[in-house]
Amino acid sequence: MSSLEMFHAVIPAGGAGTRLWPLSRASRPKFLLDLTGSGRSLLQDTWDRLLTLVPADQIHVVTGPTHAPLVQEQLPDLTGLFVEPSPRDSMPAIGLAAAVIGRRHPGAIVGSFAADQVVSDADAFGASVREAVAVAETGLITTIGIEPRSPSTAFGYIEAGEMLDVPDAPSARAVSRFVEKPDEATADDYVRSGSFSWNAGMFVARADMLLGHLARLQPHLHAGLERIALAWDTPERQPELESTWPNLTPIAIDHAIAEPVSLEGGIAVVPGVFGWDDIGDFAALHALKQSSSGDVIWVDSNGLARAEDGTTIAVVGLRDVVVVRTDDALLVTSLEHAQQVKDVPALLKRDGRTELL
Amino acid sequence: MSSLEMFHAVIPAGGAGTRLWPLSRASRPKFLLDLTGSGRSLLQDTWDRLLTLVPADQIHVVTGPTHAPLVQEQLPDLTGLFVEPSPRDSMPAIGLAAAVIGRRHPGAIVGSFAADQVVSDADAFGASVREAVAVAETGLITTIGIEPRSPSTAFGYIEAGEMLDVPDAPSARAVSRFVEKPDEATADDYVRSGSFSWNAGMFVARADMLLGHLARLQPHLHAGLERIALAWDTPERQPELESTWPNLTPIAIDHAIAEPVSLEGGIAVVPGVFGWDDIGDFAALHALKQSSSGDVIWVDSNGLARAEDGTTIAVVGLRDVVVVRTDDALLVTSLEHAQQVKDVPALLKRDGRTELL
Numbered sequence: 001m002s003s004l005e006m007f008h009a010v011i012p013a014g015g016a017g018t019r020l021w022p023l024s025r026a027s028r029p030k031f032l033l034d035l036t037g038s039g040r041s042l043l044q045d046t047w048d049r050l051l052t053l054v055p056a057d058q059i060h061v062v063t064g065p066t067h068a069p070l071v072q073e074q075l076p077d078l079t080g081l082f083v084e085p086s087p088r089d090s091m092p093a094i095g096l097a098a099a100v101i102g103r104r105h106p107g108a109i110v111g112s113f114a115a116d117q118v119v120s121d122a123d124a125f126g127a128s129v130r131e132a133v134a135v136a137e138t139g140l141i142t143t144i145g146i147e148p149r150s151p152s153t154a155f156g157y158i159e160a161g162e163m164l165d166v167p168d169a170p171s172a173r174a175v176s177r178f179v180e181k182p183d184e185a186t187a188d189d190y191v192r193s194g195s196f197s198w199n200a201g202m203f204v205a206r207a208d209m210l211l212g213h214l215a216r217l218q219p220h221l222h223a224g225l226e227r228i229a230l231a232w233d234t235p236e237r238q239p240e241l242e243s244t245w246p247n248l249t250p251i252a253i254d255h256a257i258a259e260p261v262s263l264e265g266g267i268a269v270v271p272g273v274f275g276w277d278d279i280g281d282f283a284a285l286h287a288l289k290q291s292s293s294g295d296v297i298w299v300d301s302n303g304l305a306r307a308e309d310g311t312t313i314a315v316v317g318l319r320d321v322v323v324v325r326t327d328d329a330l331l332v333t334s335l336e337h338a339q340q341v342k343d344v345p346a347l348l349k350r351d352g353r354t355e356l357l
Numbered sequence: 358m359s360s361l362e363m364f365h366a367v368i369p370a371g372g373a374g375t376r377l378w379p380l381s382r383a384s385r386p387k388f389l390l391d392l393t394g395s396g397r398s399l400l401q402d403t404w405d406r407l408l409t410l411v412p413a414d415q416i417h418v419v420t421g422p423t424h425a426p427l428v429q430e431q432l433p434d435l436t437g438l439f440v441e442p443s444p445r446d447s448m449p450a451i452g453l454a455a456a457v458i459g460r461r462h463p464g465a466i467v468g469s470f471a472a473d474q475v476v477s478d479a480d481a482f483g484a485s486v487r488e489a490v491a492v493a494e495t496g497l498i499t500t501i502g503i504e505p506r507s508p509s510t511a512f513g514y515i516e517a518g519e520m521l522d523v524p525d526a527p528s529a530r531a532v533s534r535f536v537e538k539p540d541e542a543t544a545d546d547y548v549r550s551g552s553f554s555w556n557a558g559m560f561v562a563r564a565d566m567l568l569g570h571l572a573r574l575q576p577h578l579h580a581g582l583e584r585i586a587l588a589w590d591t592p593e594r595q596p597e598l599e600s601t602w603p604n605l606t607p608i609a610i611d612h613a614i615a616e617p618v619s620l621e622g623g624i625a626v627v628p629g630v631f632g633w634d635d636i637g638d639f640a641a642l643h644a645l646k647q648s649s650s651g652d653v654i655w656v657d658s659n660g661l662a663r664a665e666d667g668t669t670i671a672v673v674g675l676r677d678v679v680v681v682r683t684d685d686a687l688l689v690t691s692l693e694h695a696q697q698v699k700d701v702p703a704l705l706k707r708d709g710r711t712e713l714l
Contacts, residue, residue, distance in 0.1 A: 337674030
C-alpha cells in the first residue's frame, strides 16, 4: 500500500443538476442536498469518504461564490476552500487547486472527486484511491474506472489496455482511449468485452505532471493558472483572480488532458469495484432505492415520491411515477421521462422566473 | 307560466365528496368549494340560481352542525337554515324542511336541489323549475330529468311514460320507473331510446302531498318529522330534535318516495335541457373544462392540475394526469383512476389520520 502523506483530494463542487428540479436549485444545487437519506449531503458524504484517507487539511473544495458560504457551513473543518469567480468547467477548477497545492507542497499528488457522486463502499473506494496514488507516483495521470453494473448509456467509458507493472497497484492498466456516452448496442458490447469501465471523472496525478501536460496542451490556460497560483497566498490573490479568471479557457479535464494524453500512453486506470452513481436524474435516484421520503400513500402505484415540506402524498393507479414536492414547486413525471425534467428549468429560465430556478 | 309565490327551494348540503380528496375535506366539503372557478362555491352558485326564481326567504338549506357556520358565512342573506344533528340521508332532511315550511305556509310547494351540482344555463333551469311547479300544483311529485349528453354510467336514470296534460307544463310526462346506475350497454340503450333522462335528485312537490306519501310509506319517519316540525318554531325545537332525530330512518328520497310512488303513477317528470353535472370525481371536473388553476407548466403532458396553495406545478411526459395540491396534501392519479381516489380518505380514516380527512 502506498503512503497517502503527499496526497491531496480536490472536490469540484459545481453543476446545476437541472434534471433534479425542483429538488436541485440554483441556490441549493444537487451536491448540497441529502439525496440518499444518509442525513448528510452528497458533498458531506464525499468529504467523509475522503477523510478516511487523509486529514481535513488535505481536502480542498472548489466552488462558486454563491455556494461558498453553504459549503463552509456544511464542512466546518474545511480549511482549503477555493472560490472560483465564475464557472469555467472542470479543468480550470482542478488546475488551480493543483497549482496552489503543488506550490505549497512540492511532490504533491492531487486527486479530483466530484461533490455530487454516490459511492456505496468507502473501503473499496479507499483501496482504489491508494492504488491510483501508487500509479500516479510513477508520473502517469491515473483514473479510477468504475466496474459497470449495467450497459448504461448515461456515462462515458474508459477502455483499458496493457497491464502495467506498478508496485502496490497490481490491477493498474494503461488507458487505450476514453469514449463518450455510447448508444445501447455499443454500451452492451463494451460491458461484455470486460475491458471497459465507467468514467466517473476521478483523476489522480502528481501536480507537476498535471501542470506539465497542461503547459503543453493548453498553454494559455496553464499560464493564467500559474499567475493566479503565484498570487494565491499573497494579498494579490483577489485582484489576480478577478483579472485573470474570466479569460481562462473553459474546458473539461477530459478534453484538456485525459483524452489527448491517453493517445500518448500517459494515462493509467485502476478499477473501482464499488457501487457508484452520479444521480443524474430521478430515475438514477430511484435505482438507488431512494424511492420515497416522507409520508406517501401508494394505492396501486409505485415509483418515487418525496415531499420535502413534510406533507402527505397520495398516488393512485400510476406506475413508475415521479412526484417531487418542495415548499414552492411540484414536479410530476415518470421514470421514463426523467431526462426530460431539465426542460422545466429551461422554460423557467426563458421566462425570467429566476425565483424557481 | 306558473307563479312561484308558493314555491320554496330546499338545498340539502351534505355529502363528503371523498373522490375529490384532497380538495374536498370533512371540514370543507365539496359544496363549500369553488370547483368551477366561478369565484363562488357550488352552494353559492346553487343559491344564486334559485335567487333568480324566489326571494331569499324562500330558499332554505339543510346541513350539519359542523358546516352550518360556514354555510351561513357563505350565504349571508340566508334566513332558513335547518341544522340536522346528524346525517340521516336525504329523506329526513327534505322531509323536515317540507314539514316546517308546510306548517308555516299552507299550500306551499317545495323543491329540493342538491348543494353540489353544476348547472350551465340558469335560464333553462328556471324554465324547468317553473314547469315542475306547475305540475306539482296538480298533486304529482315532480322531478326534473336531465337530458343526457352521453350514456353515462355514473348516474341513475328516469324513464318517461305517457304525456301529461298540464297547463303551463307542456312537456310533462308520467314517470314509468327510476333505474339505478346502469352498465354501459344499458346506458347506451337508454340514451338511444330517447325516453330516459338522468336523475339529478331534483324533486318538486306540494308539501302536503310529499308528507302524505311519507305518512303511508314511512309512517315512523313521518311521525318523527311531524313531532319535530310542531316544535320547530317554539322553545322546544332543540330538545325535540335531539330526542327524535337520532331515531329517524336514514333513507334517500329516491327509495322512500320516488321509486314506490312511480309504481303508483304518482310521479311526473319535466325535461331539464341544460348542462348539468354533480362533479362526482376529478374526471367530471376535467370534463367541465376546469383543467387547471394556478401556475401549471405542461411539458408533453395534459390533464388536470391545481395548486390550491398558489405554488408552481410542472408535469413532464404524462397524459390524462390528475394533480391536486393543497397546503397539507397532494394527490397524483390519472383521469382513468378518478373513481379510486376515495380509497385514500378510506385509508386515512382506517389509520385514524383525521387531520387529513
